[in-house]
Amino acid sequence: MTPEEQRFLLVGAGLFVLGAIGFITRRNLILMVLSAELMLHGVSLTLVTFGRMHQTNEGQAFTIFTLTVAACEAGLALSLVLSLYRKSHSLDIQLWSELRESDLSGPVLDSFGERGDATSSYENIPKLTPAGIAPKDPPRASTSASATTSTRT
Amino acid sequence: MMTWIQHHPMTIVGLVLWATGILWLMPGKKASKPRAHMIGVLIVALGLVTFCLSSGKAQSEFADDVMFWVFAIGALMSGVLMITARNPVYAALWFALATLSTCGLFLLQHAPFLAAATIIVYAGAVIVTFLFVIMLAQQSGAAGYDQRSSQSLFATISAFVLLGAISLTLQSEKIDIARPSLDVVDSSGASSAATENMGAAIIADLPSTDITPVMPGNVMSKADADHPVGNLKGLGKSLFGDYLFAVELAGTLLLVASIGAIAIAPRREQGAI
Known part of the structure; x- marks a missing residue:
């Protein structure tokens, strides 16, 4: 590997890392x-050098x-x-990290910075039907608690 | 590793300066005023020049050297300014500049067809589509999520550790590559000394010896004295000879992707964007 090829490889690695x-x-x-396309540029440069x-x-x-x-x-x-x-009227990626069932606990978001303006403004997200039929009269407290947890999961 | 640090202190300094400049320029940090932004750009430029100067001296001509510096620093600098731009339109334009600089590097690598194709595809199609989507989706000026970046410190540090490891590997070890000498391979398919040895084992198993053995390596795409690397004739032979099915598959992929893009994109009867 000549130094000339080596520096082309270094530039390719730099583009990929950026x-x-x-x-x-x-x-x-x-x-x-766009950043993914920049990574592809680095890969292309490396391939041509190889x-x-x-x-x-x-x-x-x-x-x-x-x-x-x-x-x-x-x-x-x-x-x-x-x-x-069209669904969220925003290009923020963090809105879509809330893409989950509404009764589950949220993800740990961006613990090193602020949450930003990530207010979820979209509606009509599909909801899964709860599994099974809820029991009509809960016989005991312990089984009803387990039944509600099973419907949540 | 310690010897590498001792032998290439400029690389370390360049990488550290470069990472500091990126962190400085990241949205959400202090560089919102023009003067602070200029300081960040200067830090990045200093780090880039140091990194490129330390990346080995070539024995090429001075003009080639100058072209390489211009294109390499242009590509990396526009990449930095692209990922730190607060306005996505500017980011797309910096990406176009990075694409043009990369095409210049392709030209220096004797790949003129590739440079032309990349300019046509990226600057002609991809950038225009990106700008179209940005202007369609961001009509209300600067958005809040463009003014902040998430986890920029950890991302920059880990990425530059990766880049430092790559430069260590490239600069510390002598990687020997068995370069084929240009006169060994004959383009007419008549066997040379090297290919005859490889083909002899194959031929020995065959019942009749008059079948032309299929070589394990691609003979067509090897460069020879008549067709050096980057020659359009050699590249076309390689594409439409060795990789003919792959070319057909790529065409099918383009068709499927365009149908998929039309199917995924919002329709007009579903309302305005």
Whole structure:
């Protein structure tokens, strides 16, 4: 590995790491998808460098397939983002961390920062039907307590 | 590892400066004023230059060196500014600049077709779609969730530990790669010395020897003296010869993805966005 190839690999690793930081830290849905694309750039650069190191065209051929998958991913991700935006009228990712049954306890959110403006503004989320039929007359206190816990789970 | 730290102190300093600048620039921190933002950008630029200077000297020409510095620092700097931008439109535009710089690096790697294809696909299609969606979804100006970042300290530290480990691996060990010499492989498929040895074992098992043995390695995509790496002819032979089924599959994937995107995206009769 010559130093010239080594520095191309370093730049590819840097792009990948930057995309990873952006994917973790940003809370905008679109920016997360963009950061994933930045990671793909780093991978493409690394693949091209590997192909040049081994004197084959396979690195470039594989990068073209990466490009194809990236284009598909961008289209699908953006249509998913649009349909999520229709439900919540916001691009905040933390709204969707509350995607759970309403009677369960919430997730531990962002314990190192503030909750932000993550107010859940969406309705019409589907609810699972509770399992089983609730007993008509609870015979004893202990079994009714276990019955209510079983309906919750 | 200690010898690596002793031999490459510039890399460590560059990485630390770079991470500090990213943390400084992250939304939700102090860098909301323009002057503080400029200080953060300067810290990142200093770290980047230090990191790139320490990443090994090449024996290439001076012009190639300058091109590499411009494209590498441009790509990494636009990446930093993209992930720290408070406005998503600016983030998309910085991503376009990072894409252009990456295409410049592709050109330096003798991949002109790839550079052109990446520019067409990304700058022509992906960025435009992203900008369209941003303007469709964020009509009410700056949103609160763009002004904060979640867990930026841990994310930056762990990511830069990863980057430091990668640079340690790349810089400390001599990785020897068995480079095929360019005159070994004959593009006409006539066997050279190396391929004959590999094919002999296969031929010995076959009942008739007049069948052309299928080589384990792809002969077509190997570069030779007539078709060096990055030659369009060699790349086309590789794509439409070795990877013909993969190309067809990629076309099918594009079709399926476009149908899926149309099916997932909100309809007009479901109301406005």
